[in-house]
Amino acid sequence: MAEVSLNNVSKAFGATQAVEDITMTIEDGAFVVLLGPTGAGKTTTLRLISGLEKLDSGSVHIGGRDVGQYTPAQRDVAMVFQQYSLYPHLTVRENLAFPLRSPILKTPEDVISKKVQEIAEILQIPHKLDNKATALSGGEMQRVSIGRALVRDPQIYLMDEPLSSLDAKLRADLRVQLKRIQADLGSTLLYVTHDQIEAMTMATHIGVLEEGKLVQYGTPKDIYENPKSVYVASRLGLPRINILPADLFPGSHKGTQIGLRPENILQADASGDGIEAKVLRSEHLGDQIRLHLDVRGHAITTLSDPHQDYTAKETIKITPQSPLYFDASGMRVA
Amino acid sequence: MAQIVIKNLKKEFGDFTAVRESSFTIEDGEFFMLLGPSGCGKTTTLRMIAGLELPTSGEILLDGEEISQRPPSQRDIAFVFQMFALYPHMNVRKNISYPLVSQGMPRAQVKAKVAEVAQILGIENILDRPVGGLSGGDRQRVALGRAIVREPKAFMMDEPLGALDAEFREHMAEELRALHDRMGATTVYVTHDQLEAMQMGDKIVVMNNAVVEQFGTPQEIYDKPATMFVASFIGSPCMNFVNFNGQLGPNTNELEMLGSRFGVPQTREPFEGDMAFGVRPEHVTLSDAAPFRGEVLATEYLGTTQIVTLKTAGGEVKARIPSNQTAKTGESVGMTFDPKTVTLFDRETGRALKSELNEGVLHG
Secondary structure, three states, X not given: OOOXXXXXXXXXXXXXXXXXXXXXXXXXXXXXXXXXXXXXXXHHHHHHHHOOOOOOEEEEEEOOEEOOOOOHHHHOEEEEOOOOOOOOOOEHHHXXXXXXXXXXXXXXXXXXXXXXXXXXXXXXXXXXXXXXXXXXXXXXXXXXXXXXXXXOOOOEEEEEOOOOOOOHHHHHHHHHHHHHHHHHHOOOEEEEEOOHHHHHXXXXXXXXXXXXXXXXXXXXXXXXXXXXXXXXXXXOOOOOOEEEEHHHOOOOOOOOEEEEOHHHEXXXXXXXXXXXXXXXXXXXXXXXXXXXXXXXXXXXXXXXXXXXOOOOOOEEEEEEOOOEEEOOOOEEOO | OOOEEEEEEEEEEOOEEEEEEEEEEEOOOOEEEXXXXXXXXXXXXXHHHHOOOOXXXXXXXEOOEEOOOOOHHHOOEEEEOOOOOOXXXXXXXXXXXXXXXXXXOOHHHHHHHHHHHHHHHOOHHHOOOEHHHOOHHHHHHHHHHHHHOOOOOEEEEEOOOOOOOHHHHHHHHHHHHHXXXXXXXXXXXXXXXXXXXXXXXXXXXXXXXXXXXXXEOHHHHHHOOOEHHHHHHOOOOOOEEEEEEEEEOOOOOEEEEOOEEEEOOOEOXXXXXXXXXXEOHHHEEEOOXXXXXXXXXXXXXXXXXXXXXXXXXXXXXXXXXXXOOOOOOOOEEEEEEOHHHOEEEEOOOOEEOOEOOOOOOOOO
């Protein structure tokens, strides 16, 4: 495995600037997640590293070497795509062995079978090795295509939303497995997703992309607790952070906009402390209530105890806790 | 608007039973969810209410009138599909007014109705646009508009948000629910997404393998699951099941499991054999002193909270704990369970054992 670094990388498609001046280092053994909505430049960044797209400017180094002129094969990266593409006429074993049989690698047969067995066990599919690829469930197929990347020992694994076509339960299982596999093997992994849960739970570092730019890079905790802008603050956390004019609340403020995570709003009954908020609707999510409030025309979402009863139009009092402050342009000031 | 009563409704396709004798009541003005995995019979149930399928047996009462054999056009029910089918060659206004024009409603009246619906949905500014260039959300709103404009007795919706991406889905779910709150129309909504069902529904029917497993309010179903299927389908992560073999007195609030003693809600029936001790992740607390122990397999950071996966003698257990509490992979930790929230299950049948917690919710 190797360290991968991007220096001032840019790429445009016609008039669209897909990636703009990205500089970042993916350390050896790190699990880096690029997070952003559709069109933020996540996939393009991945494709620039793999060599599937050519750089307009800047450079990509893998293991210290500038790979700008290398073909994808010469870069020695392994990619996993959103849609699993297995060879339907081959068995699971043959699918897993396929990359090792490449004429460049010339892997001996006994090494291949050992490696395939090892990966099958990590992915918990050893009993499926002799099944045809088409006889697998969706989750198993995706595990095989991840496995096909893992049998190799590339410089870096590049994964483009590999779990997004799976159902929720399987996605949750594979999240834990993938994280464990990466930690066990000590692999370097760059993973692209728009799913904040995947980013928070798996990443050692998250890179947040906005319109082709890398706007913040740090640990999940860092990004969650110390976002640099309203944009970044809104990427992590469900329900989403409330962004409100600061003067909605009494007292002096360090910025014009205040950011309040739903869990950071203290509640009291109508006779208690705080400003008045009208209950619009309460949703029972089981472990908690999601409470939709209105404060002088501003919508606020907060959380509450699941066994508390609320009636619509009821008035409660709220007080902000650990607020984040932003200026009018959305940049963090305090 | 309307109350819908479903009585012993059944549907067979040849040898295959899609829906097995189901009964439940949808009250006037309710937002009612049919929830279950694919193939459980939820869509077939919806289609029978709408008249797109005829039941093999059983009754459907719409405001007291039996309608199960009537054609859809005589039921006064509007259907919104997953793929919003709009007329591509017509503009938004024509798409919405089509159902009224085809009923022969006078022009002036049509115009007034369309204006009213457009205002409810906040799409006045796109009425004269062709539907081709609209965003997903606007297309969805137009499809809804076409259903609302007829003022039917009830709405049937089959995963109307299924095709949207997560962020936008959340937004549309809120919009749809707010729309329902303004109009108060009885709505039956099919989904396989438990969070969507919890979030939007007044009541939920959970189906599995053609059978209604449970019927109740979201909180009731979450706190007092009737079966292991319901307990594992609702909640994310779902309820933990600690597997053990033991016996249970008929009226006790303690049991012995895997060598430790645990508090449980007062039991209402005795049991002996294979059981599952069901406890939600947020009711698991890590405690150094606790005798029941597990090894930390994984931690997942979620902002304010984290999910810790533990390997115990009774299987894997997930705990939702504050993220500032440390748990290291490989470490052995003790855990306690909030006794008031525990549900015990008969592992062979998957049925919840009756207790002080769930009596009154479980039938039969």
